[in-house]
Amino acid sequence: MGKLSRNVLDARYRPSSRETSWPGWRGRAREWDLVADRLRAARVGGGGVLLVEGQPGVGKSRLLDVAAITAGRWGFRVVRGVADELTQLMPLAPLTSALGEIFLPTGDGGGVSGPADRRLQLLEQLQEPLEALVAHGPVLLTLDDLQWTDHMTMLAVRSLTLDFASSPLVWMLARTTGGGDIPWLDRVFNALEREGAARVRLGALDDTAVAEVVADVLGAEPDPDVLALAGIADANPFLLVHLIEKLEREGGFRTADGRVRLASARLPSARAVTRERLEELSQPTRHMLQVAGILGRSFSVTDLAEMLGESTGDLLPMLEEAMSAGIVGSAGHELAFRHDLLWEAATEGLSTAVRQALHREAGEMLLKRGGSAVPAAAHLIHSAGPGDVCALLALDQAAREVLRSSPHAAADLATRALELTDAADPEWVSRATVVVDALTAIGRLGEAADLARRALARAPSALAHRLRCALAYILLLSGRPADAVSQAEGLLREEDISRDLRDVAEWTVFWGLITLNDVAEGQRRAEAVLSDRDGHSDTAVVGALLMLSRCAMIDGRVDDSFRHLDEALRIGNRGAVEAVQRPYTRLLLGHLHRCLCQFDAADLAIRAAEEEIETLGVTVLAAQPSLFRARVKLAAARLDDAVAEAEAGMTIADEMGTHGFIRVGLSILAYIAVRRGDINAAVRYIKRYACEPGTAGMLFGSAWERWVEAVIAESQGDLDRAMDILRGTYTDTDQQRRTLMTAPLAAVFMTRLALDTRNRAYAQTIVDTADHLARRNPGYPIFAAAAAHARGLLHADPADLAFAAANHPQTWERASAAEDLGVLLMKTGASADRERAINSLDQAHDGYQRIGALRGAARVRARLRALGVRRRHWVQSHQEEFGWNSLTDTERAVAELIAQGLTNRQAAARMFLSPHTVSAHLRRIFAKLDIASRAELARIFAEEHPDHDA
Structure with a gap:
């Protein structure tokens, strides 16, 4: 496929001479080359991400402007979006704005724009319009001022950049730095950089660029005293240009022989020049701009008129003066300050008291209109004082409104309201309860638990019950199921608990018992709830059904387990179950399908759970679907897919702050590394895993992690340690059934480990349990195959091993059975058995190679060499x-x-x-x-x- 040469593309992407003289453009050749490279890649089908950052006035927005105009001229569809100070309360607003302002290429390189016809709320809805755009050619999407956006928006952006990584889509994501760190935004930008995004850091201009800017503005070459102005302006393009223009208007320069010099040694500061630009306006216009600045960088003329008590017509002269002076400009249906520094200058002269009073008036104005409290909260969060009842109630309402869609914003609003509430105020506890809910939703579980305990010490009965219920769920998510059950059971002993809270507490107990595998107590409680369905809500009934499903599964009754799950799904679909509990049923269903090697059904169940988590806003569970899906791909021997899903789940957990779930991802990666023969990598993963907090019980993590630790110990040749890790499973029949049901591969591993450590009695107990499960579940062939394999190892029976090698639904296990059969036949010494051994080992070798199980393949090649047979190493040559x-x-x-x-x-x-x-x-x-x-x-x-x- 022919490609345009680099020189031709460089020429095509070179901005015009007019564009290169814009403030913020001079001295940006290196930065432009980074942009041009990404645009060039998109022209031939690639794409990528550019992270533009720097302090106010260094030219970030200008760089985005130049990129947008240039891309539009060369056939790109250009999508522009900008955040503002309200965006953090309105998740996905930057993307919504961007997709509503689509610039299509025209003959003269300009563009047209139109308003958004719909508000995009979910990632699914964002995906489709972007896919429609990239289907027609390269796209540039710029998002500016992301320091104002919220965490969920940036997670959506992060996910979309991954989804469109192979599409002709260039992202330019800009943020202002220097105003205080935003840790989660730093993490997202750093993660994007690790994944290949180009970092474009705009700093002060160098001496050459300063000279070019001065020459652009004054039309003559500057003398050294003029260049010294750069020091006054900190070589900031915006401040430098305004300083030069100010001095020129006042006759501060003299030009002779094509060179320009200063006329006076007395110079103002650069920021004073910005202020003086406003001071040149009439007093009414300056006052109007101060109020406008309080409303935000962009503002509604209607809001401004109401704040000033004037009609829009009365404001026209002042608005025209401000627009003519270049202070504000049109921004769709609103007006906006043309630069952050102008916006700051408009309000910096206001005293703290006046500023707070204006924010208060703006908040009250918006509250009086009714509807959402969110716009008003953006002002009240800056103006509310201790005991300000009206403002605090508005913050309360806004926090509840955005709790599901933007829990980080809800946490900020609720926390601010709590800070402004006197410790003796009866409302302190109720506000603390909202903060607890918000902190739980965003995964800050330790802080949520600490606050819940503080609030409990002084809460009246009804709120105390709600806090204890919340604390029980926090403990459950924190991987402390025993403590969660204890907390919920204590709540259930209270006589005045409401029915709703009682049922949520019952659900928490059930899930805690599921995690603890306390089958007897769980079954007793579940049967009691189901015998009195009229006395319990759907939430409690679903919890009981999930408990019975788990009991049936551990007892080896697969059909009964499915029956209980199906009923729980039917009840859950009625919508009466608490939102946070609803995804669990589908995740448990996916887990059961995975255990039975029904991989397509498992994927469907997990996908349905993922949709519920997104739709219901249960963000604390956001990492779960990827981690569950990783286990499915691993069981299906799709190791690359399993790695991708595990890494995705860990990334989400890290960015959401739910670090406990990272542990499960690491254990999956460690297991895959063992399968691939990279024992060193497996050890590194397991060491890091040991340093992470305990995992959430809903993943049944403890049993899985013990299994992985034992597999790694065995792979290192430390059989005694592997046996110590699993000894409790060998000696407890219930643990055996649970392990063999949820990890069918364990039957063979544990039988082999017992035999290798001369514990034949242990091996016999595993085989007996495997046979029991096979007899109980004749409709699920995985149990018969697993039992045959374990039995074949114990009794050295080639027929059983051949059955497993031919019938096990898992590729890795078929290869393992074929290898064991080959080894058994090698020992007989008969010529006929030698050929059968070679055939079996060939089958094992092919199976291991096909799924990337390099350790197994290498071991089988060694066995074949012992028989005088050499097989090709399938690892690709150079x-x-x-x-x-x-x-x-x-x-x-x-x-x-x-x-x-x-x-x-x-x-x-x-x-x-x-x-x-x-x-x-x-x-x-x-x-x-x-x-x-x-x-x-x-x-x-x-x-x-x-x-x-x-």
């Missing part, structure tokens, strides 16, 4: 690291769907993957094929499959 033949099966499947024109989301739906996993595969595909676009992928696919139907 020539096979690139090109079509280097792609894995999953990568080829993804490549085929994308080559057919499917979007990442459509391909993900076909393959039961998440879009970010498809994006991860596409990045690897592009790297292996050395391409940058979907068009090139389609061409290569067509060449490789000339007979493929389009």
Whole structure:
């Protein structure tokens, strides 16, 4: 495929001479090259992310402007968005704004824009319009002032950048720095940089750029005394230009022989020049701008008129003066200050008392209109004082409004209201309860628990019950199920507890007992609830059904487990179950399907849970679907997919602050590393895992993690340690059933480990339990195959091993059974058995190689060499690291769907993957094929499959 040369593209992307003289452009050649490289990549099908940052006035917005105009001239669709100080209370507002202001290329390089027809609330809704845009060619999407946005918006942006990583979409994300750190925003920017985003840090101009700016403004070469102005302005482009223009108007320069020098040694400060620009306006206009500045960088003329007690017509002369002076300009249906520094200058002269009073008036004005309290809260959070009842009630209302859609904003609002509430005020406890809910939602579980305990010490009965219920759930999420059950049980002993709280407490007890695997107590409680359904809400009934499903599963009654889950789903679909509890049923269903190797059904259940989590705003559970899905991909021997999902889940957990879930992701990565033969990597993962906080019980993490630790110990040759880790499972029949039900591979591993450590009695107990599960569940072949494999190892029975090698639904386990059969046949010494042994070992080798289980494949090759047989090492040679033949099966499947024109989301739906996993595969595909676009992928696919139907 022919490509334009770099020189031609450089010429095409060079801004015009007029653009290069704009303030903020001079001295930005290096930064522009970074932008041009990303635009160039998008022209041939690639894309990428640019992170633009710097202090006010250094030219961030100007750089975005130049990029937008240049991209528009060359056929890009340009999407522009900007956040403001209210955006943090309105999640997804920057993206909503951007997708509502779409600039399409026109003949003269200009553009047209139109208002948004809909408000986009969810990531799913954001995906479709972006996919529609990139389907028609390259797109530039700029988002400015992201320091004002909220955490959920940036998580959406982060996810979208991954989903569109292989699309011709260039993101320019700009934020102002220097006004105080925003830790979560720093983390998101750092994560984007690690994933390949280019960091564009705009700083002070160098001497050459300063000279060029001065020459642009004054039309002559500056003498050294004029260049010294850069020091006064901190070489800040915006301040420098305003300083020069101010001095020029006042006759501060003399020009002779094409050079310009200062006429006076007395110079004002650069920021004073900005203030003086406002002071040149009439007094009424300055006062109007001060009030406008309180309303925000952008403001409604209607709001401004009401604040001033004037009609819009009365404001016209002042508005025209401010616009003519370049202080404000049109911004859609509103007006906006043309720069942050002008906005700051408009209000910096206001005393704290006046500023707070104006914010208070603005908040009260917005409250009187009714409707949402969120716009008013943005003002009241700055103006409310201790005991300000009206303001505090508005903050309360706003916090409740945004709790589900923007829990970080809710936490800020509720926390501020609590700070302004006297400790003796009866409302302190109720406000603390809202803060607890918000902190729980965003994963700050330790802070939420501490505050809940403080509030409990002084709470009246009704609020105390609610706080104890919240604390029980926090403990559950924190991986402390025993403490959660104790807290909930104490609440249930109270006589005056409301029915709703009683049922939520019952649900918490059930899930805690599920985590603790306390089958007897859980079953007793569940049967009591179900025998009195009329006396309990749907929340408690669903908790009881989930408990009975788990009991049935541990007891080996799979059909009964499904029956209870199906009933719980029917009840949950009625919508009466508490929002935070509803995703659990689908996650447990996905877990059961995964245990039975019903991978498509497991994916569907997890996807449904993911949609519920997003729709219901249960953000504390945001990492769960990826982690559950990683276990499914691992069981299906799709190791690359499992890695992508585990890493995605860990990233979400890290960014949401729910660090306990990172532990599960690390244990999955450690297990995959063992399968691939990278024991050192597995040890590194498990060491990091040991340093992370305990995991949440809903993932059944403790049993899984013990299993992984034992597998790693065995892989290191430390069989005694592996046996010590699992000894409790060998000696407890209930633990055996639970382990073998939820991890069918464990039957063989534990049988082999017992035999290798000369604990034949332990091996016999495992085989007996595996046989019991197989007899109880004849409709689920995985149990018969697992039992046959374990039995074949214990009794050295080739028929059982052959049955497992032919019938086990898991690829890795079939290969393992074939290997064990080969080893058994090798020992007989018979010539006929030698050929059967070679055939079995060949089957094992092929199976291990196909799924990337390199440790197993290497072990089998060694066994074959002992028989005098050499097999080719399947790890690609240097020539096979690139090109079509280097792609894995999953990568080829993804490549085929994308080559057919499917979007990442459509391909993900076909393959039961998440879009970010498809994006991860596409990045690897592009790297292996050395391409940058979907068009090139389609061409290569067509060449490789000339007979493929389009």
